[in-house]
Amino acid sequence: MTTRHIITAVPRLMQSLRKRRWPGFAGSPNHPGRTRMKRSTTLATFMLSPLSLTAPTGCGGGSADAKGSPGTPTSSASASPTRTAGPTQQVQQRILTSSDAAGYLVSKPHSEYGLAKSQKDLSVDKSACLPAGYAMNSLPAGSPQASLTRIAAKKEPDGILTYITLSIDAHGQAQAAMTGLSTAAKSCADGFTAKGPDGENPYRTVRPEPSPAGGDEALAFAPGFDDACGHTRTVRTQVFRFGDLVVTYFAIDSQAFLHRTTGNAKIPPPVVKTQNAKLT
Numbered sequence: 306m307t308t309r310h311i312i313t314a315v316p317r318l319m320q321s322l323r324k325r326r327w328p329g330f331a332g333s334p335n336h337p338g339r340t341r342m343k344r345s346t347t348l349a350t351f352m353l354s355p356l357s358l359t360a361p362t363g364c365g366g367g368s369a370d371a372k373g374s375p376g377t378p379t380s381s382a383s384a385s386p387t388r389t390a391g392p393t394q395q396v397q398q399r400i401l402t403s404s405d406a407a408g409y410l411v412s413k414p415h416s417e418y419g420l421a422k423s424q425k426d427l428s429v430d431k432s433a434c435l436p437a438g439y440a441m442n443s444l445p446a447g448s449p450q451a452s453l454t455r456i457a458a459k460k461e462p463d464g465i466l467t468y469i470t471l472s473i474d475a476h477g478q479a480q481a482a483m484t485g486l487s488t489a490a491k492s493c494a495d496g497f498t499a500k501g502p503d504g505e506n507p508y509r510t511v512r513p514e515p516s517p518a519g520g521d522e523a524l525a526f527a528p529g530f531d532d533a534c535g536h537t538r539t540v541r542t543q544v545f546r547f548g549d550l551v552v553t554y555f556a557i558d559s560q561a562f563l564h565r566t567t568g569n570a571k572i573p574p575p576v577v578k579t580q581n582a583k584l585t
Contacts, residue, residue: 392450392473399550400453400471401580409457409576414443414468421501434497436482437489437511440542440553441528442499445472447482447551457576464560467576470553471584479549483522486544490526506530509537519581520545536561538568543577547584554580 390398403411420442421427429438436446445452449472457467474482493511500506507530514525525543532538538561543554554572561568 395473395550396451396453396471399583400455401457401469401576401583402455405583406457406576406579408460409573410460411455411457411469414454414456419443419501420499420503420506426501428500429497430500431493431497434489434493434499434511436485437493437526437528437542438497438499440470440486440544441508441540441555442501442506443468443470443553443555445470445482445551445553446486446544447472447474447478449474449482449551457573459573464558465570465573466557466559467572468553468555468557469576469580470555471580472551472553474549474551476549479546479551480522482551483524483544483546487524490524496528496530514541517543517545517577519577520547520584522546532565534565536565536567538562538570540568540570541572543572545581545584547581550584552580552584 401411403409405411421444424439424444427435427438427442427444429435438444439446443454452470452472454468454470457469459465472482473479490511490513493508494513496507496509496511498505498507508528509531510529512527512529514527516523517525523543523545525541527539527541529537529539538558540558541554541556545552554577556570556572558568558570560566561570
């Protein structure tokens with residue numbers, strides 16, 4: 306089974322599980338899954354990128370990815386941010402790259418399989434849950450001036466894919482975005498459904514978790530959902546504010562999706578530590 310066949314087959318597999326199209330699969334042959342692997346099942350697991358069944362890129366003010374094709378590994382070191390850099394330049398300079406994170410490959414997500422490409426394309430059945438819906442679909446909360454999303458995965462794949470969305474707000478607005486996320490995490494314990502042009506993601510629960518250390522503010526929550534076979538899958542979200550910058554981490558266990566098993570994704574501390582260090 307070739308890599309291209311695997312990329313095509315994975316979304317179809319997920320469709321058979323939920324009887325709908327679960328989005329967020331990396332459709333580019335340049336996705337990190339192109340690294341050397343011994344078995345096609347391992348490769349398929351690594352290629353799977355269900356951004357919380359999510360949508361990769363987008364922002365209120367426009368994406369900071371002006372150039373480059375989705376799914377392309379980001380291997381060059383970022384330039385040092387400057388005080389005079391504009392919003393787009395700041396997120397480009399501060400987003401994690403493969404050269405920053407030892408043992409990880411960092412790539413641009415592919416938009417083809419996203420649930421929603423921008424905030425305006427995403428809706429929820431409970432209005433208070435909209436910020437959580439953004440966070441779990443790789444979209445920034447609030448009304449950022451610029452945002453950027455990347456996928457981090459181990460070079461020796463363990464199935465965990467971490468989506469990193471970095472956004473920058475006008476001065477003072479990032480606090481409001483964090484407040485909205487905190488309210489959503491507390492108000493949506495009974496779950497909600499996020500809908501986009503390509504389908505919907507029903508979350509059975511949203512469980513607040515202890516706030517991680519770091520940044521000016523931080524919060525965490527663990528959404529859960531069941532597949533058609535009755536398997537419960539837990540995905541995780543952590544959000545940090547550094548001044549006017551907000552970084553959201555969203556992790557999924559791609560092996561659980563591929564092999565139709567229970568999943569309990571954990572956000573890798575090395576990814577958080579390295580990305581957060583670029584924001585201080």
